[in-house]
Amino acid sequence: MSADQKPILDLRNLSKTFGDMKALTDVNLAVQPGEFVTVVGPSGCGKSTLFNIVAGLEEPDTGATVRFEDRSVMAKDLLGRVSFMPQRDLLLAWRNVIDNAILPLEMEGANRAEARKEAARMLPEFGLSGFDGKYPHELSGGMRQRVALMRTFMFKRDLMLLDEPFGALDALTRTMMQRWLLDVWQKHKRTVLFITHDVDEAIFLGDRVLVMSARPGTIKLERRIELERPRGGNVVTAPEFIALKRELLEAIEEESMKTFGPVG
Numbered sequence: 190m191s192a193d194q195k196p197i198l199d200l201r202n203l204s205k206t207f208g209d210m211k212a213l214t215d216v217n218l219a220v221q222p223g224e225f226v227t228v229v230g231p232s233g234c235g236k237s238t239l240f241n242i243v244a245g246l247e248e249p250d251t252g253a254t255v256r257f258e259d260r261s262v263m264a265k266d267l268l269g270r271v272s273f274m275p276q277r278d279l280l281l282a283w284r285n286v287i288d289n290a291i292l293p294l295e296m297e298g299a300n301r302a303e304a305r306k307e308a309a310r311m312l313p314e315f316g317l318s319g320f321d322g323k324y325p326h327e328l329s330g331g332m333r334q335r336v337a338l339m340r341t342f343m344f345k346r347d348l349m350l351l352d353e354p355f356g357a358l359d360a361l362t363r364t365m366m367q368r369w370l371l372d373v374w375q376k377h378k379r380t381v382l383f384i385t386h387d388v389d390e391a392i393f394l395g396d397r398v399l400v401m402s403a404r405p406g407t408i409k410l411e412r413r414i415e416l417e418r419p420r421g422g423n424v425v426t427a428p429e430f431i432a433l434k435r436e437l438l439e440a441i442e443e444e445s446m447k448t449f450g451p452v453g
């Protein structure tokens with residue numbers, strides 16, 4: 190990744206107000222092609238709102254500049270141009286695993302039989318072998334999340350937004366999915382923006398981690414993660430990892446206190 194490369198996504202002076210409530214203020218962020226950027230911050234600080242804008246579901250307040258692939262765009266122009274896994278899994282109750290996974294492809298007009306075949310091939314990688322015909326109510330929370338993740342992967346776009354994709358997974362599955370995600374990301378060289386509330390996860394995965402402030406959210410702190418790749422499980426005991434974790438936790442805690450205030 191060279192510094193003179195053009196960012197795939199470039200946000201300037203981005204704010205978002207809902208009624209009289211300011212959710213985001215003055216967000217400035219440039220993401221390089223192939224970069225893996227993780228985002229942490231207190232609950233309610235506007236992380237999902239930021240993703241909804243980049244996914245084309247919400248417009249920012251006037252005055253913001255959004256550039257995508259070196260073109261100035263409206264947020265709505267990004268709809269369908271990025272792959273997005275929202276925080277809630279949004280599986281359709283009446284569709285089985287395979288048909289949920291191929292939904293965005295189907296909406297694009299892809300060949301349904303081929304999309305189903307591709308989805309079936311991907312099941313083992315997502316730990317869903319044998320579950321092709323199951324419906325969401327027959328799945329665990331973690332499995333539903335993996336179906337949603339698989340759907341996001343099948344909708345192949347250069348920029349992928351993942352909003353707490355591993356939130357409902359147990360620690361072991363989570364670790365497996367993190368390693369798997371890094372493998373896939375390294376193989377396919379997609380650009381990832383990844384929200385998590387888990388600082389270890391943010392450091393383990395990212396090239397760069399952003400800490401957002403309490404609402405109205407803005408980028409309060411930004412750190413490059415220089416840990417060598419591929420990263421193994423023991424990276425969490427490296428002194429650089431621990432030092433970075435301490436710094437990030439302090440920053441998040443300071444912001445969370447603003448949201449919740451002291452107890453008692």
Ligand SMILES: Nc1ncnc2c1ncn2[C@@H]1O[C@H](COP(=O)(O)OP(=O)(O)OP(=O)(O)O)[C@@H](O)[C@H]1O
Nearest residue numbers: 207212230231232233234235236237238239276404
């Ligand atoms: N469509 C909407 N209409 C009105 N208010 C909204 C809307 N979407 C989000 N908000 C408000 O914007 C603020 C930020 O919400 P958002 O979901 O972006 O937070 P978050 O950082 O993702 O939180 P969490 O970590 O809990 O998921 C909240 O106060 C929320 O109530």
Ligand SMILES: [Mg+2]
Nearest residue numbers: 236237238276
């Ligand atoms: Mg959220």
